[in-house]
Amino acid sequence: MPKLGMEPIRRAALVKATIAEIGARGSLDVTVAQIAKAAGVSSGLAHHYFGGKEDIFLAAMRHTLTVYGAGVRAGLAAAGTPRDRVEAVVKAGFSPENFRAEVIAAWLNFYVLAKTSLPARRLLIVYQSRLRSNLRHALRPLLGPRAAAAAERVAAQIDGLYLREGLAARDPDGARAAAEVLAGLDLELQAKAAR
Amino acid sequence: MPKLGMEPIRRAALVKATIAEIGARGSLDVTVAQIAKAAGVSSGLAHHYFGGKEDIFLAAMRHTLTVYGAGVRAGLAAAGTPRDRVEAVVKAGFSPENFRAEVIAAWLNFYVLAKTSLPARRLLIVYQSRLRSNLRHALRPLLGPRAAAAAERVAAQIDGLYLREGLAARDPDGARAAAEVLAGLDLELQAKAAR
DNA sequence: TTCTTCGTTGATTGACGAGTCAATAAAAGA
């Protein structure tokens, strides 16, 4: 059986299974055995490729962050105007890829993990910093010195909408959430114009 | 020893200890034994007065919600102008009483619990509904038909700021967070005025 | 005083789960 080079395949399968299981059970108390089973391997193998449970979660977290980051970059690359750039950053967070029940449940899990795991906390802080940085840069041409404060508000809105959606899924495609944040953005622009 | 009427005292002590332990450990994996010890009683007693661990958490949740609700009502009662009413609702969430590391950690815990426990989910939904309702009513005189959308944005900002503060405490008295939300509120008012 | 009820303890049980380990099997290399 053992064809060589299984490692990346297994790792990917386990990461995917981790997010899927968290979402499916709706619970964050997922056991290694459950994850392994969902990935079609034994629990021993999960420990073999990852050091332990926390490493599995961290890998899932990195994967989620990577997917999100790729979405942001793709959106930015396709954006023409500054306004497009802002929309790209906002919409990346609410894209069907990221704004799914499983992924949102995983995010919540990461916040919990970050309470006790230093690497997890670092990862989350990196994400938050990037999100704010992206928003600031995209908003700068539109709002000038007001960009920083506006970025904070928009970022908080995004996080808050994630939390709400995680509690009671009612916006499966994320369209409403994105529209809501962009409506808030328009307020920032109007306030600037009114000066 | 047993003086009569211990039940409410013990329940209160256990609820308080629950929130304190969650905050102190920084972890949401708090054991009944830890809570009981912090409350100065045995683990058996915790099971005696509450049915089980989940009931203890639910009681702590209800307590947190009650404290928060009382804060909102007190603020509203002291508010004169509509603007004061909005500020009261916002500031209640960031008052030193509610916006403490322990309480924020407890909130995160409740969100996790809500994923698996129906009563917990219901309680959180009640809270969210109340928050939005309070904001809508307070904003109505200021924004008219725009009040509902503005309330959603403000509520999302509040939740998002809680999440951020829970990750890396950097705003111990909540002053910055409250100011940030109120700055967002001013945008809503300016946009209305600019029509 | 005797009985009942409330308050309280801590040892115990039973379940569950993370992580280990010895064993097996298949490919690749010598």
Added chain:
DNA sequence: TCTTTTATTGACTCGTCAATCAACGAAGAA
């Protein structure tokens, strides 16, 4: 062919923790 390396399993160990339970002490009732 023989050996080494990689892949894989599942039983086992060890610890933890929620929940139970038998027992005890103290206050009030009869």
